[in-house]
Amino acid sequence: MKKPFFLIFLFFISLSAAGIYLYSPMKIEKIEIKLDKNLWGKEISEAISGSINLNSTVDEVKLEEIKEFLEKLPWVKSASVSFLKGTLNINIKEEPVKLCILSGNTTYNVGENGYLLAKRKELCKKINSYFYKGRSDFFTMETTGYLKVKNSILLEIELISTYLSKNNIIKEKPEILLTDTGVKLLYPENKIIVFLGNGGESWQNFKKLFRILDKPYSGYYDLRFSGLLIKEGEEK
Structure with a gap:
């Protein structure tokens, strides 16, 4: 009876560890920006460099904050943000002239x-x-x-x-x-x-x-x- 109980205990421990890994803040190691027209790369990069830093932590709340920040920039029509394996991926639809x-x-x-x-x-x-x-x-x-x-x-x-x-x-x-x-x-x-x-x-x-x-x-x-x-x- 002890062995099944021990296996169940290990299962919950593993599940908790996975939850902590998935939902705990992770660090930004790299930032990749994709623009739809390549008009305002310089302006957007300068704005981001002063507000989004490498090695800073990121979670779901932070991703939403970054999206809101980007969409307040004059050069951004809309933006989507994701995070995978240490890379912050930013896709931007640029504001037209x-x-x-x-x-x-x-x-x-x-x-x-x-x-x-x-x-x-x-x-x-x-x-x-x-x-x-x-x-x-x-x-x-x-x-x-x-x-x-x-x-x-x-x-x-x-x-x-x-x-x-x-x-x-x-x-x-x-x-x-x-x-x-x-x-x-x-x-x-x-x-x-x-x-x-x-x-x-x-x-x-x-x-x-x-x-x-x-x-x-x-x-x-x-x-x-x-x-x-x-x-x-x-x-x-």
Whole structure:
């Protein structure tokens, strides 16, 4: 009777040891990162190097914390994390560049999340680009510690995109200049400059005005305010 009891005892001891091995924290010996587009390897690696260290312990809770940390980075759309045989495996879907903003001599790459991702001109070849000129910066520092385009600027860009894609009343593709008080649309061929404010009301005034006119007249149209103001307007 003693031998079966002894075998059962050994079985439970082995089971407990296996449980301790599986669920106790283990050390990170190696970190492998896989990116879907290889756009932001440098930026992501620098962020990880300051927060995830070799020889640090890891368990299921830590893996979830690492995933949440990665998905708060501006360059990360989504992430999955796993740990096997001392290797921390990180798979990242990168944040794409939605648009570029040119200010001064600097080109800024902006993600779909509104964050400034980098300053690389080569990423703007097939992306919508906008010029910015204003007294204040077009971006702000978030609580995350990263720079993000101001909501007012993002709203103007959204309105511009909607307007140009659906109802470009003046049959000419404009040059677009963003400012801290609105947006300027420059139509060189028609010799027209339209200044629109932050918000949808001035855009509505823009549509109404050029529907009333039988043809575009060259001039400077300031529609930032509720009252219509036309400067230097003349028949073309």
